[in-house]
Amino acid sequence: MNLTPDSKVIIQGFGEFISATHVGQMIAYGTNLIAGVNPGCGGQKIYGLPVFDLVEEVVDRYGVIDTTIICVHPYEVLDAALEAIASGIHQIMIISPGVPPSDMVRLLRKAEATETLVVGPNSPGIIVPGRILLGTQPSEFYTPGQVGILSRSTTLTYEVARELTTAGLGQSISVSIGSDAIVGSSFIQWLQIFDEDDSTEAIVLVGQPGGGREEAAARYIAEAIDKPVVAYIAGTHAPPARHWRQTGTLAAVIGRHPDFGTAKSKLAAFSQVKVPVAERPSMIPELVKKVIK
Known part of the structure; x- marks a missing residue:
């Protein structure tokens, strides 16, 4: 992972x-940020950046590119990401939301085979405060x-950052992995x-209802993480999801506990491994100070 001020970064798409x-x-x-890629706009400037038609043209001009930020239409994300990987880019940030799940499955297979780190879709990306965005x-938080x-x-990512900053607790890295169904x-x-x-x-981990990512994270924290972790789960008062109106979710719920994916399940998972959970974002700094001590 290369997240330094010297990292060469491009943008694919200006939607x-x-x-x-x-x-x-x-x-x-x-x-x-050295260039943008927007097919049909090569030779122009968009937002002050030189624009190329193809990623390989940028590589030919500037050499190896470390990271691409993809902002194209959701149905164009797969093609954009595969083009980036083919050009040797191994860090991909996908801002676009709503990427088709089948496209993400194909992308993840390719990313795994090429050791490519993919963040998103539906993510505001990564910030290393004081170094790279x-x-x-919003860097001001x-x-x-x-x-x-x-x-x-x-938005909760930066809300938590603001709470920490206000309390005098700086941040090392902040990443939103994305809130689409498949990331x-x-x-x-x-x-x-x-x-x-x-x-x-x-580490502060911010979760929300849906899926079993937080439960898996809780188990992994207990097994493999040495540093202290504080959690916050959004949506604890949200009504339970209703699956029966969408037949496509039937296979996802058969044989699973009725609480699967709920905030209640996630809170229980962190409680079981003794990870402190904040009731509100404003409580996170206090818990962080306790675990650091």
Whole structure:
């Protein structure tokens, strides 16, 4: 994983998911954003960036590219990501939401075979405070420090950062893995990255109802993570999901506990492995200070 100010970064697509403000913020933050790719717009400039028709043209001009930020239409994400991988890019941030699940399955198989890290879809990306911003996270909520933030949510990611910053707790890395049904990287992958990161002293994990990612993360924390972890689960008062109106979810619920995927299940999983859980985002800094001590 290469997340340094020297990392070469490109943007694929200039659709509704990214704006001149986001691009300007990344550049102002020191991100080495060198070009954009937008088929049919080669030779132009968009948001001040030189634009190419193909990713391979950027590679030919600037050499190896470390990261691409994909902002194309959801149905074009797979093609954009495969083009990036074919050009030797092994860090992919997908901002676009609603990527077809079958496309994500194909992308994940290719990513695994090529050792490519995929963040998203439906993610605001990654920020290493004071060093690099990849995506649309508002940098003003962050300050350099030792607390890693790992989240499924978008806006809650920066809300937690703001709470930590206000309490005098800086952040080492903040990543939203994305809130689509199928995403590129997991809580488990990022827990391992944070656990091996020398600049991270404690981890805040932000989950939400749906699926079993938080339960799997809780088990992994108990088995393999040495650093202290604090959790927050959004939607604890949300009504249980109703599966019977969508026949496509039938296979997903047969044989599973009625609480599967609920906030209740996730809270129980963290309680079982003695990971402290904040009732509100404002309580997270207090719990972090306790586990660090």
